[in-house]
Amino acid sequence: MKKFLNTADTYLTDALAGFAAAHPDLSVNLESRVVTRARGAVPGKVGLVSGGGSGHEPLHTGFVGEGMLDAACPGEIFTSPVPDQVVEAVRAADSGEGTVLIVKNYTGDVMNFEMAAELAGEEGRRVETVLVDDDVAVEDSTFTAGRRGTGATLLVEKIAGAAAARGDALEEVAAIGRRVDAASRSFAVALTACTTPSAGRPGFDLPEDEVEVGVGIHGEPGRRREKLRPASEIVSDMVDAVLDDRPLESGAEAIVVVNGMGGTPLSELYLVYGEVAALLEERGVSIVRNAVGDYVTSLDMAGCSITVCEAEEGFTDLWDAPVSTPGLRWGI
Amino acid sequence: MKKFLNTADTYLTDALAGFAAAHPDLSVNLESRVVTRARGAVPGKVGLVSGGGSGHEPLHTGFVGEGMLDAACPGEIFTSPVPDQVVEAVRAADSGEGTVLIVKNYTGDVMNFEMAAELAGEEGRRVETVLVDDDVAVEDSTFTAGRRGTGATLLVEKIAGAAAARGDALEEVAAIGRRVDAASRSFAVALTACTTPSAGRPGFDLPEDEVEVGVGIHGEPGRRREKLRPASEIVSDMVDAVLDDRPLESGAEAIVVVNGMGGTPLSELYLVYGEVAALLEERGVSIVRNAVGDYVTSLDMAGCSITVCEAEEGFTDLWDAPVSTPGLRWGI
Amino acid sequence: MDIELARAWVRAIGAAVERDRERLGELDAAIGDGDHGANMQRGFAAAVDAVGAMSPESVGAVLTKTGTTLVSKVGGASGPLYGSAFRAAGKRLAAERAETEEVGAALSAALEEVRRLGGAQAGDKTMVDAFAPAVDAFTRVAGSGGRLDEAARAAADAADEGLRATEPLQARKGRASYLGERSVGHLDPGAASTALVFRALAEAAGA
């Protein structure tokens, strides 16, 4: 394993300490593993909390700040946070207007956040949960744990964050978060496996000429393995998968995220975006906003995900609203 | 080689086409390979042009926009642009107030930009060149081509860009760019080699337990090879190299960039930043601003560079000034 | 089961997951995200500390403490599942000693809680596939007058058997379900840790 680290056991703490040092406008509690805005909950504003396993940076810690999250609770690498952490984050985020929890749909995340929501409820706090489940590589049926939450998390956190910032009430913020999730679909392909510090070697072996198709963001293998093909073909399949699951009519408007998994350089992501843009144009779909970069990563995995979100009423304005976080910033 | 691409020959054009599709506020000429602001030269403002080989994204194309560059001219992968391109970029950037060329100190870049500067001069354009040469892995002597330009390029482009935006004259913009370069030193370590599309395999072979120390940003081997050690030790050596070359007194203020080479995840970069911050604190140097992320990359290379720039009079304000580019954005 | 035996059980689990941490991690890497070994190790190391530091007044207090510790240290799917399971079991054992049949009832309650929380059925390729047969075997032996060590050994054997039976299954719950058919041909990591939990009970009871 080749990583900049001291020991596998201290990786997360050391990385969080560095994050804390780099962002004095955030407050990082290394003990409880909760990241909040340094100035605390915003009076009169609905709180926004997200969290999940670490290893997906900038998600979620990097999305704490004005216009987005109030608090994040990073778990161990690829392991959902524990309820105590989540409750701590809710306490920090809650100004009395209630808190929206943004939870990616994984069994562990769902259970831990549920327990936390119960605990917070026992403290008399109002909590709404928005579940993100955009990954069409997984069938949404009783024979699976349901679709995973992946790239759409960026959109949900940004758009719900902007809704909270403009003063929407608890149920409204949750509702728009759910609408964004419902309007979004994603699909990912990996060129390499990632290496967690504790495992010390790649999660799976992938021959030099093969790719994993339909991967998640936790280093798990995908739905199937394929020969490496030209980007235009790979991307065409990815876009098909996304749009077969939730078709867009000609004339529809979309927000598109081409998201790097951590080990893929920006130029490849742009190349992929170019293919996506051409394919959507062919279908008469116009991309009104886009984000190309590393947002929801999987440590050092080479690969990318494509997220298409239909830009329903209001989404674009909320996407454009000012945001100031380590991972996303404009207008402030 | 595992990359999202169609053919090695079309890699650059396809990536630029995707970049163009993603950024409608920029204008990308795929023929002449020049990226400019869509609205063209800013009347009354000194123009800022940079360029160099491709493969360092977001540098330089990703730094075109308000508060930073007016135009960028990306060469082939790791190959400096040709004079025609540079002249084209100067024409697009020049509002009549003259143009500053920001050139990384490589033989090829220097010669091609020099030829371009001559051509632009023949057209009656005023041109000043700022050479970036911050990499202390290379001795600055007549026995080398001089120090390379690496991570400090981000600082020079941002700060000179802000100076131009506030209305500084040609010589002033160039002067502050040179001051930033003179105040900056960098050092880089690679964990893996990068693969150019045309070569199709890594530029050098690096055993699983070794790192290349003192690398540049073109996939070339470094000054020496070492066993992989804990991050604290590697970073300590890197900081020593930087500060031995240009010592900072206790009480000094610095802007620090921890820059990923393309294949290293953000959490590792933060971990490295944490080490840098601790080491500078020990020396009594306070970091007044920082940037942690991928700015000056080397395709898919895993590794990072550390840049320390003494925050001289005026640098911080110019760093903080609004900027709106694909790769750096705040305040707008 | 008395308080000391409950503690010894937790310690035995701690030792087992420490020893098998890597194997559990590899099983999870094959069809999940590779953290199950680290999760179990982190959780039970904390639980061993916690039950060592307390002065419990009942068998249940030890198990409840274990469950609470798992919930607040593990995260992931296994944290809430094992944590709630131990808490459910602990709630049933309020005395300083528990008869083997009472332990059986507590284990049944634990299983019930895992089922309720995770919604997994037998054959979904989860820890339930080891947990359910283990509890069955335990209550059967206990019901026919067997001693704790006998019941625990039967449970451990049944859990092992249940674990082995997960190999040909296609996962329908948890991360492994994302792999679809590719989950076939692998042991379920949670079932593997469940087998360790019951084997640890047999060891502690047999000592």
Next chain:
Amino acid sequence: MDIELARAWVRAIGAAVERDRERLGELDAAIGDGDHGANMQRGFAAAVDAVGAMSPESVGAVLTKTGTTLVSKVGGASGPLYGSAFRAAGKRLAAERAETEEVGAALSAALEEVRRLGGAQAGDKTMVDAFAPAVDAFTRVAGSGGRLDEAARAAADAADEGLRATEPLQARKGRASYLGERSVGHLDPGAASTALVFRALAEAAGA
């Protein structure tokens, strides 16, 4: 040298760098950034097209066009160096034919331009280490009445020799200088392409 021969020379270089593109790339990957093969191939392919499409009125026009094309197509260090070299040579050969001695003077001017632009001395491990001995040999043979093909062959041999001699050198110019001592033990890629340029002249002249 007449116009056709000048064109044939450019074509021969084009064929040579096409053929040896990978080798040049590998030499450059070892102590530089690996693009020298692609750079030369791109540049001379364009030059071949350019001189094929024009109706030159002098030998120099062919070489100047070649140089201009290289400058505007190659980039990197080799683009301006070779480009300016060919342009400098072209400027000296304004007639439809050039005597061998005139060609020698043109080559000397080209070398001068490379030296001026790049500032490299003999022994710095650059193309100059092949270029300089080649020009020396050429002018020596030409000065003693040798034919173009004889002079070119001597030049090519000397360039090969100069290329070989770069191996033990430590680079002091260009990217390879960044490697310090690690540049020792490798051939210089630019010297290798210079050897191809002179060998191509010998081939074209000998045909």
